[in-house]
Amino acid sequence: MLTIKNLHAEVDGKKILKGINLEIRKGEMHAIMGPNGSGKSSLSSVLAGRENYTVTEGEVIFEGKNLLDLSPEDRAREGLFLAFQYPVEIPGVSNLHFLKTALNEIRTYHNLPPLESKEFLKLTKEKQQLVDFNANLMNRSLNEGFSGGEKKRNEVFQLAMLDPKLAILDETDSGLDIDALRIVAAGVNKLRNADKAFMVITHYQRLLEYIVPDFVHVLYNGQIVKTGTKELALELEEKGYDWLKEEVHQKESV
Amino acid sequence: MRNSNEIIDDIANREYEFGFTTDIEMEMAPVGLNEDTIRFISAKKEEPEWMLEWRLKGFQAFKKMQFPKWQHFEMPELDLQKLSYYAAPKKKKQLGSLDEVDPELLATFEKLGIPINEQKALAGVAVDVVFDSVSVATTFKAKLQELGIIFCSFGEAVRNHPDLVKKYLGTVVPHSDNIFAALNAAVFSDGSFVYIPKGVRCPMELSTYFRINAENTGQFERTLIIADDNSYVSYLEGCTAPRRDENQLHAAVVELVAMDHAEIKYSTVQNWYPGDKDGNGGIYNFVTKRGICKGKSSKISWTQVETGSAITWKYPSVILQGDDAEGEFYSVAVTRNRQIADTGTKIYHLGRNTRSRIISKGISAGFSDNTYRGLVQVGPRAANARNFTQCDSLLIGDRCGAHTFPYIESRNSTATVEHEATTSKIGEDQIFYLNQRGIETEKAVALIVNGYAQEVLNQLPMEFAVEARKLLSITLEGSVG
Numbered sequence: 127m128l129t130i131k132n133l134h135a136e137v138d139g140k141k142i143l144k145g146i147n148l149e150i151r152k153g154e155m156h157a158i159m160g161p162n163g164s165g166k167s168s169l170s171s172v173l174a175g176r177e178n179y180t181v182t183e184g185e186v187i188f189e190g191k192n193l194l195d196l197s198p199e200d201r202a203r204e205g206l207f208l209a210f211q212y213p214v215e216i217p218g219v220s221n222l223h224f225l226k227t228a229l230n231e232i233r234t235y236h237n238l239p240p241l242e243s244k245e246f247l248k249l250t251k252e253k254q255q256l257v258d259f260n261a262n263l264m265n266r267s268l269n270e271g272f273s274g275g276e277k278k279r280n281e282v283f284q285l286a287m288l289d290p291k292l293a294i295l296d297e298t299d300s301g302l303d304i305d306a307l308r309i310v311a312a313g314v315n316k317l318r319n320a321d322k323a324f325m326v327i328t329h330y331q332r333l334l335e336y337i338v339p340d341f342v343h344v345l346y347n348g349q350i351v352k353t354g355t356k357e358l359a360l361e362l363e364e365k366g367y368d369w370l371k372e373e374v375h376q377k378e379s380v
Numbered sequence: 381m382r383n384s385n386e387i388i389d390d391i392a393n394r395e396y397e398f399g400f401t402t403d404i405e406m407e408m409a410p411v412g413l414n415e416d417t418i419r420f421i422s423a424k425k426e427e428p429e430w431m432l433e434w435r436l437k438g439f440q441a442f443k444k445m446q447f448p449k450w451q452h453f454e455m456p457e458l459d460l461q462k463l464s465y466y467a468a469p470k471k472k473k474q475l476g477s478l479d480e481v482d483p484e485l486l487a488t489f490e491k492l493g494i495p496i497n498e499q500k501a502l503a504g505v506a507v508d509v510v511f512d513s514v515s516v517a518t519t520f521k522a523k524l525q526e527l528g529i530i531f532c533s534f535g536e537a538v539r540n541h542p543d544l545v546k547k548y549l550g551t552v553v554p555h556s557d558n559i560f561a562a563l564n565a566a567v568f569s570d571g572s573f574v575y576i577p578k579g580v581r582c583p584m585e586l587s588t589y590f591r592i593n594a595e596n597t598g599q600f601e602r603t604l605i606i607a608d609d610n611s612y613v614s615y616l617e618g619c620t621a622p623r624r625d626e627n628q629l630h631a632a633v634v635e636l637v638a639m640d641h642a643e644i645k646y647s648t649v650q651n652w653y654p655g656d657k658d659g660n661g662g663i664y665n666f667v668t669k670r671g672i673c674k675g676k677s678s679k680i681s682w683t684q685v686e687t688g689s690a691i692t693w694k695y696p697s698v699i700l701q702g703d704d705a706e707g708e709f710y711s712v713a714v715t716r717n718r719q720i721a722d723t724g725t726k727i728y729h730l731g732r733n734t735r736s737r738i739i740s741k742g743i744s745a746g747f748s749d750n751t752y753r754g755l756v757q758v759g760p761r762a763a764n765a766r767n768f769t770q771c772d773s774l775l776i777g778d779r780c781g782a783h784t785f786p787y788i789e790s791r792n793s794t795a796t797v798e799h800e801a802t803t804s805k806i807g808e809d810q811i812f813y814l815n816q817r818g819i820e821t822e823k824a825v826a827l828i829v830n831g832y833a834q835e836v837l838n839q840l841p842m843e844f845a846v847e848a849r850k851l852l853s854i855t856l857e858g859s860v861g
Contacts, residue, residue: 174816177808198815207816214813218831227827228817235818267831288817 127152127323128193128292133184135172142168144348145184150292153320157334157359158327160345161367166327167211169345170296174208175201189291203235205291209281209298216268221280222250224268225287232288249287257313259283275306282313293317294325299333311336331363344370411464415439418566421466425535425570428542434555438565441556448558451693452751452783453720456627456664463629465567465600524582530575531586534602537573544575548606552635552670552699560631561668564600568633571601576611576642585841587616603634607642609675614645616844627655627690629664636671638678640702644671645681647840649848651855652688657746659718662690669696673705676731681708683839685848686721687855695753697726700734700762707736710836712848714829714855715748715780724754724785729765729795740771741833744780745856751783756797758790765795773803774832776825776856826853 128150135143142165150156160166172179173186175198186193193201216224230240241249254261259279269277278298285293295314299307314337318324326337334342334356342359344352346367351374352358362370410417418439422432447455524531530541537545555565572588588603607613630652636644646669655662665688671680682696692715698707709725727736736756744750752771773782788797806828814824830837830849837845 174812176812197820198812199818199820202816202818210813210816214807214809216810216813216828216831218834219827224814224817224827227823228814228819231820231823232818284817 127189128325129187131185131187133169133172133186134182135168135179136182137168137179141182142179142348143172146345146348146350148343148350150323150325152291152323153318154341155318155324155326155337155339157337157339157342157356158325158345159329159331159342159359159362161371162329164345165348166345167296168348170208170294170325170327173201173294174198174206199231200235202288202290203232207285207288207290207293209278209285209293209295211296211298211300213269213277213281215270215272217270219268221264221266221268225250225284228284228288253286254283256316257282257286258309259313274301275303278302278310279306279313282310282317286313286317291321292323292325294327296327297329298326299328299330307333308336331359334359346370346374412461413463413465413567417465421567421569424466425538427535427538430542430546431538434549435566435568438555438562439567442559442562442566445556445559445562452722452753452785453691453693453749456691458629458664460563460629466569524584527580527583528577529580529582530573532573534568534571534573534604537604541573541575544606545573545604548604548635548637550635552637552672553633553668557668560666561633564602564631564633564668568600568602571603571632572605573603574605574613574615576607576613578608579610580608581611582613585614585616585844587618599628599630599632601632603632604637605635605644605646606637607639607644607678609640609642611639612643612645614841615647616841617646617648618651618844618847627662627664628653630667630689632667632669634667634669634671634696636669636680638671638673638675638680638705640675641677642675643679643681646671646683646696647844648682648684648686649840649844649851650684650686650688650692651851653690654688654717654719655690657717659690662719663688665689665692665694667694669694670699671697671707672699673702673707673731673734675705676702677704677706678702679706679708681710681839682725683708683710683836684712684723685833685836685840685851686711686713686723687851689721690719692719692721692723695724695726695755697728698736699728699730700736700765701730702734703731704733705731706734708839709736709738709740709754710839711740712743712833712836712852713741713750713752714743714745714852715750716745716776716856717748718746719748721749722751722753724752724771726755727757727767729756729758729762729767729792732761732763732765734762734765736765736767738767738769738771739835740769741836742771742773742782743776743829743832743856744773744782745776747779749781749783751785753785753787755787755789757788758792758795758797760791762792763794765792765797767795767797769797769799771799771801772832773801774829775803775805823853825856829853829856 130146130148133143133146158166181194188206189204226246233240263276269280298310302310339356342354342356343350351370418435422435553561556562574586576582605615636646638644652663652665673680680698686692696709700707707727713721713723715721724740725738738754740752742750742752756767758765771784775782782803784801786799790797806825810828811821811824829852837848840848
């Protein structure tokens, strides 16, 4: 589904990604871990097409298409979804109106007719229950006055509504208390299926107790320095990142 | 035969497009401004002597006045001698319904797309159409007449309801109020007149549609609305003008009078031609709008969505004379390219327990300048007066300007006056967020702007709100990027 080859990127002339290689297939759950400033969130920004990131080398193939040639909105329409670490507030625009606009933009792109209001509301209700999203928040302005947890849960609700092929969760667990974390994880687990892939970016192993990954990658200094299974996450939890950093530096000095 | 409902329905169905002109034989006054011009207009309109006298008084006042200098923009050179002050479709016959209107003219309205939502039952809308200077048709007159409501062109009111006109004309905006109001008093061409009798709630939105068509003309319409005790009326006004290289002057006057417990809601969607991207051409929209809450517990509410005109310069105001009276001003002003807006409101609290609320949303893009200027004045008798003002500015790009000049003068210590102001930019983060959900940048901006203006748009009658939303989106197309 997604193939990242030797991806280099910079922001404001500063090198952030230094040769990422990653293959994600349908149905897989990948966790990206790593210390602060290792490039985890930059990777998600580059994949989603944030403007101030410049790709200097490498390629990204998403469902047979060269992802880097597509505009951010076309990447989304092709089925790439980013659950933001810091979801923005848009005053005066209702959550539902926004979602309907987004859904219909995506449908139009795929030559599908826009959803009738009735069908849309039916879908809304179904997904809201599926991911246990507070129905009162649906008619409120998009994220305006939402608590941190509500914003994150709204991201998962949107993910359920837009039904992408690949969902990137950028530190969706940050700022959540344990109850909210469980609800968010349960929502994500319900959305897992054989056709959908996930890339979960997180600092902590905690989230991975609830969302069990098939692969764990450690990003450090703009590169994936280690790949393993969920046991790797446990090892990191126990030992921290320092041993990995040392390993990398030893290799470099050889 | 199609009835006028269907025609309006049709008109409303069409795309918004305003840059065309209509070839209709026009009757024009000779170019220039002098007493003869005024006599010519008055004679053309077969006015009684008192009306001519009033015009001449206005002209005398005008001659003594200078253009103001306090505005926040460079005053363009206006040669008022080069304008023609009267232009009317050549047609003498009295028009009863839209069916009788020149088909060319109707075709124009079709292209204009009168801002009414066609899906709504149009039985609820009465339209008075002012084409250049003459009101060509007023629909639904008969139905309104049954309730004793008078809704007609100003000219007709002068002929058929002289006592009402004489009683109220110039009582809110005197003939010598300011130079443009004086000019209007002298040369006003036509406009609308509304009278709602005691105890009557007008069952439909009254609507006027203005259009400047002819070259080298100014449009000087005059609107007078009187809501008698315990009555209610909602009035809508929409405007467009064709694309022309030279500037055209629009100096209208609107007077509102609300008696005891009466309420007037006045909504404007202004989309006059704004000029090209370099600032050539466009309408100078210099308008005086003022209402007086004369009676106790009366209410006047202005809502405006201003997207057009090269320069928009106006302050729809409310004088809260009656005790417990209430005034409101809701405004969205959008400027782009080289457009200028210097707009806001003035609220005069004279009566006790009077309340006012001002919500202004300025949106500037391109090289434009958007100014909010507002005055809240509390008189010595206005015990417990309350005002709340919020004025927000939204900037798109970094070459435009937003300015706020709030004036507060309180002469009563029991009054409460609140002022809040914010300035924000459409964030790249907001746009990227929407992009990431499959929404392209242009739509994203439209969504953000509509959300920003929501509080004001909510004040508009439903069918107008739909149009205004579309207009906001269209206006800002190409402003980002």
